Amino acid sequence: MPRAIRQSDLEGYLDEALAPEEMARVELALRRDRELLGQVRAIHARRNSGVHTLGEIWRQGRLSCPDREQLGSYLLGVLPDELADYVAFHVEQIGCRFCRANLADLESQQAEAAEAAEGRRRKYFQSSAGYLRREG
Numbered sequence: 001m002p003r004a005i006r007q008s009d010l011e012g013y014l015d016e017a018l019a020p021e022e023m024a025r026v027e028l029a030l031r032r033d034r035e036l037l038g039q040v041r042a043i044h045a046r047r048n049s050g051v052h053t054l055g056e057i058w059r060q061g062r063l064s065c066p067d068r069e070q071l072g073s074y075l076l077g078v079l080p081d082e083l084a085d086y087v088a089f090h091v092e093q094i095g096c097r098f099c100r101a102n103l104a105d106l107e108s109q110q111a112e113a114a115e116a117a118e119g120r121r122r123k124y125f126q127s128s129a130g131y132l133r134r135e136g
Contacts, residue, residue, distance in 0.1 A: 005029050010040050014047075015059050019095055062098060066090065071102050075110060 005026055012018040013026040030037050047056065058064070066074070066087050073079045074087045091099050 005033075005036055007039070007043070010036070010043055011056065011059070014040065014043060017059060017097065019097070064090065065096060065099050068102055068106070071099060072106050075103065075106055 002025070009018070009022065009026050013023060013030075016023070018026065030040060052060075066083075070079065070083065070087065074084055077084075079087065087099075090096055091103060
């Protein structure tokens with residue numbers, strides 16, 4: 001029997017903070033259940049009226065998420081151990097989609113930078129090859 005949709009599931013759905021499988025499960029339930037859809041509309045209306053719970057403010061502000069600089073330092077392996085452990089837990093265990101997306105973006109930038117640096121090295125070497133003397 002499928003797990004019931006809770007208010008926290010609906011809030012996570014609106015914040016796009018659920019795992020993809022959970023997002024799909026909630027969306028399917030919303031398509032089938034008008035009462036559940038009414039609950040989502042009520043949450044959305046409450047949020048738009050300026051009434052927020054502490055949990056909503058925490059989630060919307062992503063207060064538990066490391067910032068982009070910390071994520072970059074995590075990739076480079078230069079964070080203090082406690083913070084590195086937190087980032088690893090946040091990304092790997094909690095599975096924060098936003099931080100995972102940030103990490104993926106930083107990793108691709110890092111890879112692009114490495115490729116560009118290698119290309120520059122190759123061009124420098126090729127342009128200076130005629131200036132190298134052969135010992136013989």
